[in-house]
Amino acid sequence: MAAPQxxxxxxNSKGRNATVVFxxxxxxxxxxxxxxxxxxxxxxxxxxxxxxxxxxxxxxLGEDYAQALIDADPEIDLExxxxxxxxxxxxxxxxxxxxxxxxxxxIELILDAEGHEKERRDWEDKxxxxxxxxxxxxxGRRMPKAEAVRRFVFSRTVExxxxxxxxxxxxxxxxxxxxxxxxxMLMGGGPKGRDALVFQTNGTPYRAFLEGRVDGxxxxxxxxxxxxxxxxxxxxxxxxxxxxxES
Numbered sequence: 001m002a003a004p005q006x007x008x009x010x011x012n013s014k015g016r017n018a019t020v021v022f023x024x025x026x027x028x029x030x031x032x033x034x035x036x037x038x039x040x041x042x043x044x045x046x047x048x049x050x051x052x053x054x055x056x057x058x059x060x061l062g063e064d065y066a067q068a069l070i071d072a073d074p075e076i077d078l079e080x081x082x083x084x085x086x087x088x089x090x091x092x093x094x095x096x097x098x099x100x101x102x103x104x105x106x107i108e109l110i111l112d113a114e115g116h117e118k119e120r121r122d123w124e125d126k127x128x129x130x131x132x133x134x135x136x137x138x139x140g141r142r143m144p145k146a147e148a149v150r151r152f153v154f155s156r157t158v159e160x161x162x163x164x165x166x167x168x169x170x171x172x173x174x175x176x177x178x179x180x181x182x183x184x185m186l187m188g189g190g191p192k193g194r195d196a197l198v199f200q201t202n203g204t205p206y207r208a209f210l211e212g213r214v215d216g217x218x219x220x221x222x223x224x225x226x227x228x229x230x231x232x233x234x235x236x237x238x239x240x241x242x243x244x245x246e247s
Contacts, residue, residue: 008160009135010187013177017135018170025157025222044085049077055097113231129189130199136208137193138174141186148184148209152226156206160221175212175219184209187223197225 011017033040050056052075061068068074092100106123130136143151162168178185187208189195196205206225213220 009133011135011138012174013138018167020160020167020171021163022158022160025159046081046083046085048075049080051077126198126202128198128200129195130197136187136189139186139188139193142183144183151230153228154224154226156225158223160223171221172219175221176214178212179214184211
């Protein structure tokens with residue numbers, strides 16, 4: 001694990017807490033594209049200018065400008081199209097294509113399981129709840145590893161590490177307890193450990209599952225993070241109604 005720099009306040013099964021450090025677990029490098037001795041570089045090129053967009057061509061050439069495209073390629077600016085694009089900046093446009101000089105008001109859309117809008121509300125900053133003061137709590141809710149990997153998609157993993165002999169004993173005990181049970185422990189944030197973990201302001205909220213591995217005096221304590229649960233669709237009858245006995 002790369003040298004971790006962030007602190008994590010965590011509790012164990014006995015409710016005792018300690019401040020440790022953590023760092024991201026980097027997956028092994030995948031295969032590289034290219035030929036022996038050379039690598040592939042990805043570049044971006046300008047495909048069109050504003051004068052080559054549909055609205056501009058329609059205004060200049062009329063509704064049906066297909067033949068003009070065939071005869072003269074008016075959508076291609078020979079001085080600009082094909083140039084390499086370097087650094088870019090985000091520009092906000094209004095519905096009529098005008099540049100906005102201030103960021104628009106953001107709203108949050110809440111969707112149901114079918115993707116339909118349930119609610120919309122003003123965006124509110126979500127504060128981080130993972131630092132060296134607020135503890136990440138051991139909830140006592142264990143889940144067998146085989147069940148966890150089938151129910152959740154883990155998109156990120158961080159590794160907990162000790163900073164001295166005392167925190168070594170502390171984390172080793174947690175890792176051994178979980179390894180002996182071959183289970184993961186659901187960890188939570190907030191005063192009662194019921195909240196998802198948010199690692200930075202407006203960051204993604206994650207469910208966190210702690211996994212322990214032990215090999216002699218060595219241990220590994222991994223916090224697997226998930227923001228997606230795999231659920232089987234509810235069965236429906238031939239007319240789209242729910243089956244009998246389903247609430």
